[in-house]
Amino acid sequence: MKYCVDEAACIGCGLCAELNPEVFKIKDDGIAEAYSEGEGEEAKDSCPTGAIKEDC
Numbered sequence: 001m002k003y004c005v006d007e008a009a010c011i012g013c014g015l016c017a018e019l020n021p022e023v024f025k026i027k028d029d030g031i032a033e034a035y036s037e038g039e040g041e042e043a044k045d046s047c048p049t050g051a052i053k054e055d056c
């Protein structure tokens with residue numbers, strides 16, 4: 001699956017990178033990025049601000 005992060009909605013909590021580190025990382029600016037395709041459903045469902053979208 002391919003994911004993307006709504007940077008305006010991301011608060012940089014780091015949860016997505018902890019749950020699915022093969023898909024998400026925190027950039028130098030403190031905002032998350034979906035840097036790779038893969039399984040990121042747990043992160044998407046757990047994001048406190050709903051910033052993670054699918055197929056974008």
Ligand code: SF4
Nearest residue numbers: 010011013014016047
């Ligand atoms: S879980 Fe959501 S709010 Fe937290 S860093 Fe990831 S995208 Fe941003």
